Amino acid sequence: MARRRSGSRPDQLRVRARQQAAVADLGQRALAGAPLAELIDTAAATSACELGTDYASVLELTDEGSGLLVRAATGFPPGALGTVLSAEPDQLPGYALRSNVAVVTPDFAGEERFRPSEVQQAAGVVSAMAAPIGARGRHFGVIAVHALQPHHFSADDAHFLTAVANVLSAAAERARHEEALRESEAGFRELADTAPVMLWTTDTDGLVTFVNEGWLSWTGTRFEDELGASWTLGVHPDDQALVLGSWDQRLAAREPWELEYRLCTHTGDYRWVVDRGVPRYEGGAFVGYVGAAVDIHERKTMEGQLLAIYEREHDIAATLQRSLLPQRLPRIEGLELAARYLPAARGASIGGDWYDALERPDGRVALVVGDVVGHGLRAAATMGQLRNAFRAYGLVEDSPAEVVARLNRLVTIGVEEAMATVLYLVLDRETGEVAYACAGHPPPLVLAPDGPRFLEGGRSVPVGAADPVVFRESRERLEPGSTLLLYTDGLVERRDVPLGERLDELAEAARGPEVDLETLCDRLLAAVLGDAKPSDDVALLAVRPLAAGADQISVSLPAEPESLTGLRRRLSRFLHAAGASEIEAYEITLAICEAAGNAIEHAYGPGDATFDVEAALADGELAATVRDRGNWRERRSEHRGRGLRIIEGLMDEVDVASEDGGTVVKMRRRLEAARAA
Amino acid sequence: MTSPAEIAVVREGGAIVAHVTGDVDMTNAAHLRDELLSSIPNDALALVIDLVRCRYLDSAAIEVLFDLARRLGRRRQALRLVVPKGSPLTRVLELTEVGSAAPIFETLDQALAQ
Numbered sequence: 001m002a003r004r005r006s007g008s009r010p011d012q013l014r015v016r017a018r019q020q021a022a023v024a025d026l027g028q029r030a031l032a033g034a035p036l037a038e039l040i041d042t043a044a045a046t047s048a049c050e051l052g053t054d055y056a057s058v059l060e061l062t063d064e065g066s067g068l069l070v071r072a073a074t075g076f077p078p079g080a081l082g083t084v085l086s087a088e089p090d091q092l093p094g095y096a097l098r099s100n101v102a103v104v105t106p107d108f109a110g111e112e113r114f115r116p117s118e119v120q121q122a123a124g125v126v127s128a129m130a131a132p133i134g135a136r137g138r139h140f141g142v143i144a145v146h147a148l149q150p151h152h153f154s155a156d157d158a159h160f161l162t163a164v165a166n167v168l169s170a171a172a173e174r175a176r177h178e179e180a181l182r183e184s185e186a187g188f189r190e191l192a193d194t195a196p197v198m199l200w201t202t203d204t205d206g207l208v209t210f211v212n213e214g215w216l217s218w219t220g221t222r223f224e225d226e227l228g229a230s231w232t233l234g235v236h237p238d239d240q241a242l243v244l245g246s247w248d249q250r251l252a253a254r255e256p257w258e259l260e261y262r263l264c265t266h267t268g269d270y271r272w273v274v275d276r277g278v279p280r281y282e283g284g285a286f287v288g289y290v291g292a293a294v295d296i297h298e299r300k301t302m303e304g305q306l307l308a309i310y311e312r313e314h315d316i317a318a319t320l321q322r323s324l325l326p327q328r329l330p331r332i333e334g335l336e337l338a339a340r341y342l343p344a345a346r347g348a349s350i351g352g353d354w355y356d357a358l359e360r361p362d363g364r365v366a367l368v369v370g371d372v373v374g375h376g377l378r379a380a381a382t383m384g385q386l387r388n389a390f391r392a393y394g395l396v397e398d399s400p401a402e403v404v405a406r407l408n409r410l411v412t413i414g415v416e417e418a419m420a421t422v423l424y425l426v427l428d429r430e431t432g433e434v435a436y437a438c439a440g441h442p443p444p445l446v447l448a449p450d451g452p453r454f455l456e457g458g459r460s461v462p463v464g465a466a467d468p469v470v471f472r473e474s475r476e477r478l479e480p481g482s483t484l485l486l487y488t489d490g491l492v493e494r495r496d497v498p499l500g501e502r503l504d505e506l507a508e509a510a511r512g513p514e515v516d517l518e519t520l521c522d523r524l525l526a527a528v529l530g531d532a533k534p535s536d537d538v539a540l541l542a543v544r545p546l547a548a549g550a551d552q553i554s555v556s557l558p559a560e561p562e563s564l565t566g567l568r569r570r571l572s573r574f575l576h577a578a579g580a581s582e583i584e585a586y587e588i589t590l591a592i593c594e595a596a597g598n599a600i601e602h603a604y605g606p607g608d609a610t611f612d613v614e615a616a617l618a619d620g621e622l623a624a625t626v627r628d629r630g631n632w633r634e635r636r637s638e639h640r641g642r643g644l645r646i647i648e649g650l651m652d653e654v655d656v657a658s659e660d661g662g663t664v665v666k667m668r669r670r671l672e673a674a675r676a677a
Numbered sequence: 678m679t680s681p682a683e684i685a686v687v688r689e690g691g692a693i694v695a696h697v698t699g700d701v702d703m704t705n706a707a708h709l710r711d712e713l714l715s716s717i718p719n720d721a722l723a724l725v726i727d728l729v730r731c732r733y734l735d736s737a738a739i740e741v742l743f744d745l746a747r748r749l750g751r752r753r754q755a756l757r758l759v760v761p762k763g764s765p766l767t768r769v770l771e772l773t774e775v776g777s778a779a780p781i782f783e784t785l786d787q788a789l790a791q
Contacts, residue, residue, distance in 0.1 A: 361681055561704045568700070568733065586733065586765035594736055597703055642773050643736040649772035 012156070019160040022046045026167045036175040037071070043164050044072035047145050051157050055123060055146035058168070059085060059093055061139055068093050068141060075146075076123055085117045093117055093142040096130035102158040102165075104129045107150045120146060127151035129158065131165040133172065140172040198273070198293040200231070204286055206251040218295070220266025236262035236270045254279045254286055260300065263293070272300035318343045332359055333555050333570055334429040334546050338517035340525060342538040344490070352379030352420070353488045353539040354387050358394055363569040365427045366394040366403075369486040369541050371441070373419040373462070382418045386411075386463075390424070400424045400437040401473035404463060408439075412467035419464035423486055429545045430573065432478040437471055439463045442492055442503070445485040445510060446478060452507040483520070483544040485510065490536035491528055502528075517542040551578070552616040559600045559609040559628065564593050567613060578617045579673045587650040588669055592624050594643040595665040599628035621670045629662035682731075684712055689789055691722040698730040703737035710741040714748065723755040725788045726779075734766055739773045746778035757781075757788045 026046060030039055040058045048056035055075035059068035068087045073080040088094045095114040096103045105111045106127050108120075116125055123146065130144035143165050145153075198215035202208050211226045219226070219234055235243050239261040250257035257277045262270040277291030329337045339355055352372025360366050368390050372379045389410055393403045403424055411418050423444055425436035436444065436455060440462030443454040457474025478484065492502040509527035510520070521542055529538070553574050557563040568589055575585040592613065599611040611628040648654050653668040682699035693716060701709055717724050724745070728734070746756045756779040760766055770781060782788040 561702075564702055564704065565700075568702075583765045583768070587768060590733070590735060590769060593702070597735065597737070601703075642739060646736055646769060646772055650768070 012154075016156050019050050019156065019163075022050050023160065023163040023167065026164060030167050030171040030174075034171075036171050039168060039171045040072045043143060043168050044074040047143060047161060047164055048074045050160060051129070051145045051153070053145040053147045053151065055125065055148075056144065057119070057146070058133070058141060058143050060141035061087060061097075070119065071141070073119070076119065080119050080123075083119060085119060089114065091115050091117045092120070092128055092130050093144065096142050096144070097132050097139055100132055100136050102129060102131040102162050104153045104158065106152060124148055127153075129153045129161055131158070131161045133165045134169040138173075140169055143168065198295075199291070200226075200277075200293070201280070201290045202277075202288040204288050206247065206289065209288065215293070218265060219263065234264040236264070238262075250277075251289070257289070257291070260296065271295055271297035273297075329357055330359065331556065332357065332365055332429075333553065335365060335427075336517050336544040336546055338521050338542045340521045340538070340540040342490070342525070342529075342534050344534055344537050352383035352386075353490065353537040354383045355486065355539045355541040356387055356390060357541070357543070358391060359566050360395060360426070361565060361569065362398070363429075363566075363573055365429060365543075366390075367425045367427060367484075367486060367541060367543060368394070368422065369441070369488060369539055370420050370422040371488040371490075371537075371539070373421070373464075382420070386418070386420055386422075390422075394424070394426075398426075399473060400426055400435050400458070401471040404437040404439050404460070404471045405469075408463045408467065408469055408471065411464035419462050421462045421489070425484070425486065427478075427484070427543065427545065430577075432480060432482065432545060433475065434478060434484070435473055435475045437473045439471065440465065442487065442489050442499075445487075445507060447483040447485065447510050448479045449481045450479070452510050454503065454507070478545070480545075481514070483514075483517070483542060485524075486541040486543070488537065488539040490534050490538035491525075491540060493536065517544060551618075552614070554612075554614045556610045556612045557596075559611050561597075561600055563600070563611075564596060567596060568593055571615065574615060575622070578622070578671070580622075580671050581673075584669075584671055588622055588624070591647045591650045591667055591669075592626060594647050595624075595626035595667070598643055598665075599626060599663065617671075620673065621668055624667045626665045626667075627659070627662060629660070682709065684709065686713075686716045688721075689725075691720075692725050692789055693717050693721045693723070694725045694727060694785065694789070696727045696730065700733035701731065701738035701741075702733065702735040706735075706737040706741045709738070710745060713745060717749070717754065719752070721754060723757055723791070724749060725757045725759060725785065727759045727785055727788075728764070728766060729759060729761055729785070731766065734769065736773070739769070739775055742775055743778050755791075757791065759783070759785050759788050 026039065026043055029042060044056040044058050048054070055073070057070060057074070057076065057080070058072040060071045061067070062069055062084060066087055067084040070081055070083045070085065085091070085093055087097065089098045092103065092105065092114050105114075108116050108126060108128070116128070120128065125146040125148060127147040127150045128144055130142050132139055133143055134140040143161060145161065198218055199210075199212040200208055200215060201210040207228045208226055208231050211223065211231070215226065216223060221234070232240060232244060243259060243261050246259050247257055256279070258274070260272060260274045263273050265271050272295070273293045274296050275291060275293040277289040280287050280290050329339055337357055341353065341355070352374065353370070355367075355369045357365060357367050370383070370386060370390075372383045372386065374382070386407065389407055390403070393406045397403045397406065404422060407422065411420070421440040423436065423438050423441040425434055425444065427434050434455070436458050437460065438444075438455075438458045439460050443456050446453050446455060455474065455476060457476070458472050460471045461469055492506055493499060494502060506524070506528055509524050512523070515523070521540055524540065525538070553570060555567070555570070557567060571589040571592055572585050575588055580588065592615065596611060596613060609629070611626065613624070613626050615622065615624040644656075647665070647667065651667040651669045653666075655666040657664050657666070682697060682701050682705055685696040685698075687694045687696070695713055695716070697709070713724065713726070726742070742756070742758070749756050758770075758775070758779050758781045760770060760781050760783070762783050770776065775781070780791075
């Protein structure tokens with residue numbers, strides 16, 4: 001054993017460089033991931049070599065911290081390895097741990113701080129240096145060099161040993177983490193294999209590194225089969241693109257992934273699973289995904305069946321709803337009408353909204369908008385019944401409150417329990433007078449020339465809500481040029497916004513330059529609903545009395561006897577307004593209606609056909625034309641012959657001609673008032 | 678939409694009086710005829726149709742008047758009409774010569790006095 005002692009400076013520098021190189025080499029090995037045991041052996045050997053000592057050793061604190069296990073013993077007899085030494089500070093190793101720096105004893109003979117360890121004593125060690133491995137409180141152990149002669153250790157030597165201890169400390173720390181990780185990984189896998197879910201992990205490229213026993217038994221595959229990218233082979237062909245697409249996208253962004261898809265089971269059937277994966281990080285570095293899949297087949301298929309049932313009912317209800325609404329609104333002389341019906345979005349339920357318009361025998365127009373409480377087929381069917389009832393009552397009852405009261409009676413004594421909100425309104429086109437009853441319904445909106453306002457009167461509870469109930473009606477006069485908007489609450493009701501605000505919004509949206517009603521309806525729906533499909537049905541009816549054309553009538557009517565009643569009212573009103581006497585009004589009306597009657601009876605078979613009536617007053621003379629598309633010149637019945645005789649007898653001039661495959665009757669009569677003038 | 682008309686039938690001695698209110702046209706004329714025929718017992722001598730409050734008659738309604746007159750005539754029962762002076766219906770009834778089948782009186786009393 002050479003006692004290496006050099007006082008010359010170049011030697012000192014050379015020794016220092018060698019020691020640094022030795023530490024660097026050890027550090028490289030540690031960074032390269034060399035096992036801790038190997039590093040410990042190397043550290044001991046290197047230290048003995050570089051410091052020129054006979055022995056070197058590495059001691060590791062035992063778990064309870066009371067002893068030091070000899071992990072490496074360079075130069076010592078074989079029996080030293082594995083010995084557990086005292087960690088008490090009355091011996092050098094324990095003292096080194098407490099002092100937290102390298103401790104040197106040139107000669108144990110003169111040492112008062114501590115004694116040599118048993119191993120040192122047995123080996124005949126005279127001089128030693130020891131350094132703690134690891135920081136205080138987290139010591140791994142001690143590294144020491146020993147000489148059988150008195151030995152001088154320089155400050156450089158102490159630095160060197162401390163540096164070696166630091167490398168070992170870092171390596172030991174890492175080894176401890178790896179061990180903990182291995183334990184947790186093993187624990188995870190054990191847990192995973194017994195868990196009733198299908199677990200998996202991937203690497204950073206998204207390739208599967210592990211699946212648990214649950215996955216394997218569910219899919220019937222082998223562990224090796226599932227590793228890498230091949231797990232997607234079990235995904236249903238129809239779902240593969242979706243699964244791969246969403247997985248790649250989430251993986252690239254390192255975001256959590258969740259998807260429901262069909263996966264092949266061990267029996268070869270596909271079942272629905274929901275699969276969730278989250279990115280995993282270790283020390284801030286992304287290391288892959290960990291995920292779990294759960295069999296949701298029963299829930300999913302039940303959902304599917306329910307959804308199919310709901311969608312089917314939704315579609316039937318929507319069809320029924322549409323079939324019950326007027327295919328097109330009636331053409332009513334002197335009135336512009338437009339309507340919209342938007343069924344609720346698929347997934348939501350069809351309600352029982354409806355609207356209707358009809359001309360009453362007294363010449364006023366009855367308008368109704370209603371909303372049956374409830375959804376689906378039954379609501380749509382109830383809506384159909386109520387609509388028919390309104391058509392019937394609307395014709396015979398003058399008072400809106402009475403119409404609504406009758407409806408209430410019908411509903412409350414009926415077999416079908418039903419409740420509906422209803423706005424029923426009767427409009428006089430000539431005077432702009434409206435009478436209305438509002439049974440639990442949102443108020444109609446009037447767009448008057450000076451701005452929008454709601455008709456807030458005539459309020460009562462919904463139809464069917466109670467019996468008996470007092471139904472009220474209110475009367476108002478619309479300013480000329482006003483437009484009336486009737487609607488159901490689907491247009492204005494949203495859960496998150498108070499109704500008052502929605503009404504304000506509607507009124508605001510309705511403001512603006514006067515446009516035709518079709519445009520107005522579109523504008524309102526766009527403004528209030530936006531692009532969203534409504535969550536509830538929406539019915540909207542817009543009505544605008546046209547400026548009274550006092551000097552002419554032009555109307556196209558269905559070729560059916562019922563058209564005559566309305567035509568008669570209209571002609572009668574027109575003639576009175578034109579200054580005709582009562583007798584003149586009757587006779588001219590009769591003449592025109594006889595011509596119309598011929599058109600209805602002889603011009604057509606059953607089906608949708610129309611005839612046109614025009615009447616105009618010019619220079620005190622009434623000129624009227626009735627035009628159809630059939631030929632009724634032959635006198636097929638005696639009373640039709642009388643009809644023509646009546647026309648000829650009551651009018652000053654009559655001309656019956658065939659024109660374009662139809663018959664045109666032109667009539668003129670000078671009014672008495674004009675004759676007298 | 679059929680035209681609104683109401684008939685009130687009252688027995689006045691040997692005659693049946695039918696007060697017709699409203700409009701009679703091709704939509705309800707046949708119904709009017711059936712109602713009147715079924716309300717005349719065999720022992721009645723005459724049917725008096727009171728048109729004082731009738732506002733509208735068209736050719737179909739006039740056809741019904743001729744038909745009624747024919748049917749009642751076979752049963753030896755008379756049909757009489759009441760149309761007040763100045764009624765808008767007057768000229769139409771003249772044009773169609775309804776009076777030839779059913780005599781026209783200006784008041785109900787005159788019609789019943791026959």
